[in-house]
Amino acid sequence: MIVGVPQEVKNYEFRVGLTPGNVSGLCKQGHCVLVQRGAGEQIGLSDESYRLAGATLIDSAAEVFKKAEMIVKVKEPQPQECAMLREDQILFTYLHLAPDPIQTKALMDSGATCIAYETVTSFNGALPLLAPMSEVAGRMSIQAAACHLEKTHGGLGILMAGVPGVAPAKVVILGGGVVGRNALQMAVGMGADVCIFDRDIERLRQIDAFYGNRVRTYYSDPLLIEQRVCEADVVIGAVLLPGAAAPKLVTQEMIRKMQAGAVVVDVAIDQGGCFETSKPTTHAAPTYLVDGVLHYCVANMPGAVARTSTFALTNATYPFVEALANRGVIEALSIDHHLRNGLSVHRGNLTSKPVAQAQGLDFVMAQELLVV
Numbered sequence: 428m429i430v431g432v433p434q435e436v437k438n439y440e441f442r443v444g445l446t447p448g449n450v451s452g453l454c455k456q457g458h459c460v461l462v463q464r465g466a467g468e469q470i471g472l473s474d475e476s477y478r479l480a481g482a483t484l485i486d487s488a489a490e491v492f493k494k495a496e497m498i499v500k501v502k503e504p505q506p507q508e509c510a511m512l513r514e515d516q517i518l519f520t521y522l523h524l525a526p527d528p529i530q531t532k533a534l535m536d537s538g539a540t541c542i543a544y545e546t547v548t549s550f551n552g553a554l555p556l557l558a559p560m561s562e563v564a565g566r567m568s569i570q571a572a573a574c575h576l577e578k579t580h581g582g583l584g585i586l587m588a589g590v591p592g593v594a595p596a597k598v599v600i601l602g603g604g605v606v607g608r609n610a611l612q613m614a615v616g617m618g619a620d621v622c623i624f625d626r627d628i629e630r631l632r633q634i635d636a637f638y639g640n641r642v643r644t645y646y647s648d649p650l651l652i653e654q655r656v657c658e659a660d661v662v663i664g665a666v667l668l669p670g671a672a673a674p675k676l677v678t679q680e681m682i683r684k685m686q687a688g689a690v691v692v693d694v695a696i697d698q699g700g701c702f703e704t705s706k707p708t709t710h711a712a713p714t715y716l717v718d719g720v721l722h723y724c725v726a727n728m729p730g731a732v733a734r735t736s737t738f739a740l741t742n743a744t745y746p747f748v749e750a751l752a753n754r755g756v757i758e759a760l761s762i763d764h765h766l767r768n769g770l771s772v773h774r775g776n777l778t779s780k781p782v783a784q785a786q787g788l789d790f791v792m793a794q795e796l797l798v799v
Contacts, residue, residue, distance in 0.1 A: 428752040429459045431495025433488040434466040437502045439710035441469040441733035442740065444499035444520070447480040449745045454481030458752050461485045461495055470734040492516075497756075499748055501740065502727055503530060514538030514774065517756050519748060521545055521560075522771055525672040525785040526699035534772045540756050544744060545697075546670045546779065547769035554669060556747070556769075558605050559739035561694075563729040565609025565665065568692045571713075571723050572598070572661040573617065575690045581714060581721045583688025585660050588618030595620050599655045601647075601676055601701060602665035603630045606694050610663045615641055622655055652676060657684040664693040664701040670771075671781035673698040679717075687719030696724045761797050773797075 430453060432444045443466045445453075450460045462482040464474050474484055485491050492498060492511035500520035504512070509530065512518060514537070522543035524531045534541045544556035554561075569587075576596060578584035589595035598614045600607050603625030614621045615638060622643040625631055631644040645651055656662050656677055662685075666673050673695035682691070682704050693705040700706070704717040707726040714723050729736035747766055750759045760767045771779045776791045783790035 428755070429461065429494060429496045430748070430752055431461045431485075431491040431498045432463065432466055432482075433491045433498065433500065433508070434463045435501055436488070436505050436508065437727060437730075440502055440727055440730045442501040442730055442737045443467040443470070443472060444501055444741070445745070445748070446737065446741050447472060447476040447482075449741055449748070450477055450482045451480040452745070452749065453752060456749070456753065459483065461491050463488055463491050467737075470737060472737075497748075497751060499744075501737075502730075503527070504534070506533065509533035509537060512537035512539040516540070517751060518542065519544070519744070519751065521697075523697040524771055524779065524782045525670060528786045531772070531777065531782060531786060531788070535775050535777060538775050539772070540770070540774065541772040542751075542760075542766070542769040543670070543771045543779075544740075544769065546771070547747065548765045550765070554605075556740075556743050557667075559743050560729045560736060561605035561667075562609045563732060563736050563739060564694050565606040565611075566613050567728050567731065568606070568610045568663050568665070568694050569598075569613035569617065569619075569661075571725075571728070572596075572663065572690045572692050575714060575721050575723055576660065576688075578688075581688075581716070582690055583660070583686065585688075587614075587661075596660040597658060598622070598661040598663065599659040600624070600663045600665055601652065602667065602695075603627065603634060603644075604665065604667055606665035606667070607663070608634070610665055610694075611638075611642065614661075614663075619661070624652060624655075647676075649676075653678075653681050656681050659685065660689050662689070662691045662702075664691065664695045664705070666695050666701045667698065669781070670779055671698070672785045673701045675701060675703050677702040677704075679703045682720050683718045685718075685720050688721070689719075690721045690723065692723045694728065696726050700724060757797055760793065767793050767797070 497517040576582035600623040
């Protein structure tokens, strides 16, 4: 199979879909890998390292898309990339379609087979291709909050850990999944006053058993969320409904009641965000104010630590890339229901029920379409 790796074009996005090690593995199995020149240069993965691994270096994204049978990316395709997809092509990347009807239509119109990293599953129901970036984003959310609490970055001027005689920052984490638990780890490590909400009592028990009285755990009761959010210096939105739009747990009225200079970080922004006041931002302009509350809603947070993120992501995605290349899309999806759960669009058909529900569209079960 001819596998193409274009350079990412989203704002401040320096990750790359395959590392030289991945390329070497594919080439040794007889596949051809096309890598756009400069795709990994910004994170120390030189064109020469890809060439030595066996890749063919290509000057333009257009040529990569034209020649490749499978495109492996990191972020959702931008409009100019969607326009280059074709019916006999596989797209394997993050998609986050639920809040993005424009992209959904563009992918359906392309006729390509589009598989979303974020909904591929594992035997225990986890999301193995989302997990590494959730780990990164969860840890970064506390770094971002600590930075923006500083007066020089627009915050109230609070030190996350406090000092003897002065209380630490009050941090509220909404969601105890991978993002939430990684944010919790960092917040506790920095000495913050932390509480976490989740609807899974067993997960809260595990957190309580590990952290003891260093963390307060709460069941996700709307009135209690409102009370704690309004008192907080930092709120981390870490709620995930796989493949679906994130629930709006924090209303505009709750934001209005928070103190000016507080910081909210919406890690769920890729899925539409869990604050009513959220809108996507970029690393170039990461924050904005609503009622005096600083909002950090960068849609590709892990892109800021692109080298770490690239290796963390490709460690998880490569076995699936290999399976698609070796077996072809129909066989690979037919025999692996976990990979099939990632199928979002196939030959003009939407195959994701959560996306269909979010956008009021019809969908077709993947199994009905996977015929030679």
